[in-house]
Amino acid sequence: MRLIIKKDKNQAGEYIAKYLKDRIKGFVPTPTRPYLVLGLPTGSSPLPIYKLLVEYHKAGELSFKHVATFNMDEYLGLDKKHPFSYHYFMHENLFNHIDIDHRNVHILNGMASDATVECENYEKTIESYGGIDIFLGGMGVDGHIAFNEPGSSLASRTRLKSLTRETILVNSRFFDNVSQVPTQALTVGVGTILDAREVILIVTGHSKAMALYKTIEEGVSHMWTASALQMHKRAMIICDEEAIDELKIKTIDVKYNNNNFNVLHSLGVKSLRETPKSKVTVSKSFAFAQVPFAVLKDWRSTIKESFPHHHLNHHHLINHKYK
């Protein structure tokens, strides 16, 4: 898994938008694989990504003619035109502003007369496109991915799910009041997401910090369904600095010398490793430091006071490489 940490949500969004742009532009359609197939999320986290994709398209830099999409989920009982439906959200924020062939846009129908049949057909349609190439997802504060609430089977497929009280309350910010939030939704399963060739999660904001910790630093658990990505061979999480507050394992990037070492030691750093940083200016920098949770709260400010001339990056150990 890769973890890429960006300063804020806009930079995180920009990283993913550029990544998708490159992948879309680099895609070579063939008679058997005519479309790059994307899985897409709703929510506030992906908005900076969609905004940039629209901008790239308007600037003539990006076409979606060879792209097909499958959205993750939809509320049960909301019509496509309902302003709080995910269908409406996706058209408002992306599909109405790009040149995608609308026959290649797929969103679960929250008004289907038979939800089970709708979900089964969705899986078949994904299959008919040759599967999903890149599944982009967001994450709930409780670590849910799509609407796979805590306790969902990690082998689950597209189906109808009841939403937890917490999700209903959190998502009520998009509605006029909490009583309007549907209590059920159609959602792809964790298994559906894991079947994608590649999975990218956008995780931003302090409210996601505990869920990010559970997702990447603890074991795979059906109680934090995004943690299933640990089982995926090509998963990448792009987050911002607020979202990493609960991570225990960090890498900090300052010049290595005895004095710095002492400061770190006094902060409770357990292990220290030297790595070459830059060929030109810095011959040595130190890399990873396992910092106990207790000191994390003052960690940033103390480091900043101790090393005022260094720009501090917080990198996770698993940064930059799939492992």
Ligand SMILES: N[C@@H]1[C@@H](O)[C@H](O)[C@@H](COP(=O)(O)O)O[C@@H]1O
């Ligand atoms: N079903 C969606 C998820 O797919 C989304 O990831 C989550 C987070 O939303 P936000 O990005 O607004 O925090 O919200 C909803 O529950």
